[in-house]
Amino acid sequence: MDPKVENGAMQGDEVPTWGKSLPVPSVQEMVRKDHEFLSERYIQEHKDRAVATNLSPTTSEIPIINFSLLINGDEDERRKLDTACKEWGFFQITNHGVPEKVLKKMKAAVAAFYELPLEEKSKYAMAADDIQGYGQVYVVSEHQKLDWCDIMVLMTLPPEYKKMKYWPVAIPGFKEAVEEYTTETLKLAEEIFANISLLMGMDKDALKRLHGKIMKQAIRMNYYPTCSRPDLVLGVSPHSDTSTITLLLQDDDITGLQIRHREGWVPVKPIPNAIVANIGDVIEGWSNGVYKSIEHRAVTNVTAARMSVATFVIPDDDVELGPVETMVDDYNRPVMYKSIKYGDYLRYTFSKKMDGKANTELLKVGNESI
Ligand SMILES: O=C(O)CCC(=O)C(=O)O
Ligand SMILES: [Fe+2]
Numbered sequence: 219m220d221p222k223v224e225n226g227a228m229q230g231d232e233v234p235t236w237g238k239s240l241p242v243p244s245v246q247e248m249v250r251k252d253h254e255f256l257s258e259r260y261i262q263e264h265k266d267r268a269v270a271t272n273l274s275p276t277t278s279e280i281p282i283i284n285f286s287l288l289i290n291g292d293e294d295e296r297r298k299l300d301t302a303c304k305e306w307g308f309f310q311i312t313n314h315g316v317p318e319k320v321l322k323k324m325k326a327a328v329a330a331f332y333e334l335p336l337e338e339k340s341k342y343a344m345a346a347d348d349i350q351g352y353g354q355v356y357v358v359s360e361h362q363k364l365d366w367c368d369i370m371v372l373m374t375l376p377p378e379y380k381k382m383k384y385w386p387v388a389i390p391g392f393k394e395a396v397e398e399y400t401t402e403t404l405k406l407a408e409e410i411f412a413n414i415s416l417l418m419g420m421d422k423d424a425l426k427r428l429h430g431k432i433m434k435q436a437i438r439m440n441y442y443p444t445c446s447r448p449d450l451v452l453g454v455s456p457h458s459d460t461s462t463i464t465l466l467l468q469d470d471d472i473t474g475l476q477i478r479h480r481e482g483w484v485p486v487k488p489i490p491n492a493i494v495a496n497i498g499d500v501i502e503g504w505s506n507g508v509y510k511s512i513e514h515r516a517v518t519n520v521t522a523a524r525m526s527v528a529t530f531v532i533p534d535d536d537v538e539l540g541p542v543e544t545m546v547d548d549y550n551r552p553v554m555y556k557s558i559k560y561g562d563y564l565r566y567t568f569s570k571k572m573d574g575k576a577n578t579e580l581l582k583v584g585n586e587s588i
Pocket of ligand 2: 457458459514528
């Protein structure tokens with residue numbers, strides 16, 4: 219690797235930043251001091267609470283894609299992927315080829331970071347004008363409700379976008395674990411893009427090309443402490459991801475993620491060693507709304523803290539979000555999404571509190587603009 223990059227010489231002005239967020243206290247720390255901790259800022263409005271009554275009445279589970287079939291060109295599996303992206307926007311990937319030891323090391327790196335004392339973690343706190351580092355995002359007002367989680371955000375690709383000042387390099391194996399995981403998830407993402415490109419009627423490299431000059435990745439390491447009243451709070455408020463796709467690594471034995479399906483919320487029960495994938499807002503736009511960037515949230519529980527690692531693949535700032543030609547049909551499916559530049563969209567989303575599908579609504583033709 220370029221030593222300039224390695225020692226962080228490219229940090230700072232050359233690396234764009236897409237937003238900022240107000241500082242918030244660490245939920246992990248408050249719960250560590252007092253297991254019963256709860257305060258008004260975390261208690262959601264009644265309509266937003268994670269009560270069991272709004273769970274999906276069906277016992278359905280999100281689709282499972284067997285990746286080894288997909289890479290061998292299995293047509294049925296590709297059709298399954300098509301249905302998953304249209305009807306669910308989410309799927310679990312098994313046989314994805316990311317070695318188990320890479321997943322384990324990544325999880326261990328996240329766990330090691332959150333085990334550090336607060337004063338150590340605080341060395342990596344987000345700067346006031348940044349959204350990388352340890353802290354929280356989408357906090358734009360002192361009055362808004364807060365999520366029951368702490369997060370750590372790092373740009374991982376391209377290498378020159380890494381801001382090493384946020385990397386807890388003192389944790390043995392942290393950097394190596396994140397880099398190996400990043401390399402593996404990039405391969406996985408590219409293979410998913412190749413399949414979705416074909417499904418969208420394009421050549422297999424089209425989606426990769428559409429990202430622009432550099433395909434970027436950011437990871438968000440989520441830590442959800444236990445909560446004495448999980449019925450009142452949310453780990454992550456409902457949102458859709460602003461990525462092209464997101465790959466999520468979650469604890470094998472704690473269910474926390476829920477996705478919007480039909481009128482209810484469907485819990486995503488972890489499959490050990492599987493990776494959860496979801497379509498982000500960018501592919502929703504490129505596909506003219508055929509593939510859905512589905513609203514999701516995370517809930518907490520009384521007994522066990524949960525960790526997850528979301529890897530967001532994102533395009534260049536000047537890439538436009540309007541539909542590709544193959545997904546437009548003037549009679550049956552006219553252009554439904556505006557050609558807003560990705561960088562403008564991303565910056566807009568970081569200036570707001572997360573609010574379900576509110577952002578993608580603004581991308582639609584006929585609706586007010588960002
Ligand atoms: O922790 C989870 O399951 C979901 C996290 C998530 O939605 C995100 O980081 O964007
Ligand atoms: Fe998400």
